[in-house]
Amino acid sequence: MKLALVVPGGVDRSGEFRVIPVLLALIERLARTHEVHVFTLRQEAVPGRWALCGATIHNVGERQPRLRAIAAILAEHRRAPFALVQAIFSGPCSLVAVTAARLLGLPSLVHVAGGELVALHEIGYGGRRSWKGRLREAMVLRGADIVTAASAPIIDALTALGLRARRLPLGVDLQAWPPCAPRPRSDGPARLIHVASLNRVKDQSTLLQALAALAATGVDFRMDVVGMDTLHGEMQALAQRLVLQDRVSFLGFRTQRELRPLMAAADLLVLSSRHEAGPLVLLEAAVAGVPTVGTAVGHLAEWAPSAALAVPAGDAQALAEALRHVLQDDALRLRLAGEAQRLAVREDAEHSARAFEVLYSALCADRRAARRPVPG
Numbered sequence: 001m002k003l004a005l006v007v008p009g010g011v012d013r014s015g016e017f018r019v020i021p022v023l024l025a026l027i028e029r030l031a032r033t034h035e036v037h038v039f040t041l042r043q044e045a046v047p048g049r050w051a052l053c054g055a056t057i058h059n060v061g062e063r064q065p066r067l068r069a070i071a072a073i074l075a076e077h078r079r080a081p082f083a084l085v086q087a088i089f090s091g092p093c094s095l096v097a098v099t100a101a102r103l104l105g106l107p108s109l110v111h112v113a114g115g116e117l118v119a120l121h122e123i124g125y126g127g128r129r130s131w132k133g134r135l136r137e138a139m140v141l142r143g144a145d146i147v148t149a150a151s152a153p154i155i156d157a158l159t160a161l162g163l164r165a166r167r168l169p170l171g172v173d174l175q176a177w178p179p180c181a182p183r184p185r186s187d188g189p190a191r192l193i194h195v196a197s198l199n200r201v202k203d204q205s206t207l208l209q210a211l212a213a214l215a216a217t218g219v220d221f222r223m224d225v226v227g228m229d230t231l232h233g234e235m236q237a238l239a240q241r242l243v244l245q246d247r248v249s250f251l252g253f254r255t256q257r258e259l260r261p262l263m264a265a266a267d268l269l270v271l272s273s274r275h276e277a278g279p280l281v282l283l284e285a286a287v288a289g290v291p292t293v294g295t296a297v298g299h300l301a302e303w304a305p306s307a308a309l310a311v312p313a314g315d316a317q318a319l320a321e322a323l324r325h326v327l328q329d330d331a332l333r334l335r336l337a338g339e340a341q342r343l344a345v346r347e348d349a350e351h352s353a354r355a356f357e358v359l360y361s362a363l364c365a366d367r368r369a370a371r372r373p374v375p376g
Contacts, residue, residue, distance in 0.1 A: 001034045001083045001084075002037070003034050004039060004076070004082045005036065005037070005087075006039045006073075006100075007040050007041070007087075007093060008089050010040075011023065011024070011027070011043055011052055016256070017255070021173065021280065022171070022280045023088060024052070024173075025170075025176070026352055028055075028173075029349060029350065029353035030357070032054065033357075036055035037055065037058060038052075038055050039073055040057060041060060041065040041096070045061060045062045046061055047059055047060055058076070060072055066092055069096045070099055070103070073085060073096070073100040074100065077104055081104075082106060083106070083360065083364050084360060085098075085108050086109040087108075088111045089112070090111075093110075094144065095140050098110065098143045098144050107363040107366075109144060109356075110141060110144040111150075112147065112165070112277060113149070113278070115201065116137055117137070117154065117161070118275050125200060125274075141158070141163050146359055146363065147163060147164070148166045149166075150167070150170055150277045150278045151278065151298040151302050152167060153298060154298070155167050169278070169352060170349075171283065171348040172280070172284055172287050172344060172348050174349065174350075176256060177284055177288065179287050179288075179289070180287075180288050182289035182290075182334050182338055182341065183289060189220040190219065190222070190327045191222055191266050191268075192221050192222065192223040192267065192269075193223070193224045193226065193268070193290075194270050194271065194272070195227060195263075195269070197227045197230055198225075198228065198234075198250075200274075202271075202273050202274075203273060203314065204225070206313075207270065207272035208239055209316035210272070210316040211244055211248065212244060213316060214320045214324055215243075219324055219328070222248075223248045224249050226251050226252075226259060227253065228253045229250070260288070263284060263285055264288050264289075264290075266290050267333070268290065268293060268326060269282065270294060270323065271292060272294060272319065274313045276297040276300070277298055278299055279298055282294075282308070283299065283344045286340035287341060287345060292308045292309075292340065293326055294309075294310060295312065295315075295319070303339075303340060306339050307336055308340060
């Protein structure tokens with residue numbers, strides 16, 4: 001089967017920098033048995049093509065990316081026909097995928113993987129902040145043959161918009177992240193980790209305020225913050241004002257190979273996001289035997305209270321209290337870690353690829369049946 005995937009980026013030719021690990025894991029598994037062509041809208045400024053994870057990457061460049069992506073899909077289809085077109089992320093990616101599929105008479109799938117369905121006006125985030133965005137999402141998602149999403153909260157949001165969708169998590173590559181048994185805490189300060197780009201939607205302001213409140217209760221901890229800084233030192237300055245400079249280390253971006261030992265050494269992953277469709281890092285932590293405390297978004301909302309502890313987004317005091325509760329009860333922390341790992345391993349990258357392949361086969365079979373002449 002020849003597949004066209006449309007993505008915003010995350011498929012850099014290096015395979016390590018500017019990549020979305022869960023996306024690479026899916027592409028690599030699909031490419032084992034299918035011919036996979038990935039059309040990326042924003043990876044590089046200049047058009048180009050390269051091989052990655054067994055697939056062919058088509059970078060359309062920054063000039064008129066949507067029109068150029070549709071044209072590139074049509075041109076590649078003329079060389080050898082695609083069976084279907086799929087967008088990983090909605091928004092511009094789904095517009096390209098569904099439009100190209102309609103022009104070619106092919107089935108289309110859209111996987112909602114980001115903030116396409118939200119409108120957080122105060123931080124300028126979300127695909128539904130304008131009437132144009134709302135109209136685009138309504139038209140495109142209704143035009144797709146199948147809509148999928150990683151977690152139950154996103155399925156609920158789609159249902160509220162009158163859209164039928166299927167839950168299909170993007171799982172962890174267990175070859176890159178081999179499972180590690182949850183381990184008891186050692187003596188000394190609790191080792192916390194936060195993995196996310198520093199930006200408004202990840203809400204590190206709430207994270208740092210929660211850590212200051214936690215420190216005020218007498219809990220001893222150290223926090224590693226891993227992620228690219230898009231706020232130009234704002235969070236580091238806040239940490240100084242909150243007198244957290246001896247407790248919190250900002251490590252910047254780390255590759256997956258560099259992240260794994262940091263995660264394995266942690267006692268707890270802490271997330272403070274205002275919105276998540278996943279997130280992948282929660283699954284990676286779970287596989288590494290590390291439980292998560294954070295805000296009630298994505299998988300965190302799904303897993304609480306048996307496999308994670310979740311609090312309302314933006315509530316620093318509640319986050320501090322949840323952290324204190326888990327760090328003072330190691331039996332609870334280990335129970336959360338064990339259940340989280342069970343869930344993450346059950347829905348790993350192999351599971352994701354197989355689930356998508358089932359959908360592909362069903363869609364193509366339906367399309368063939370629809371084209372078959374009626375006897376008589």
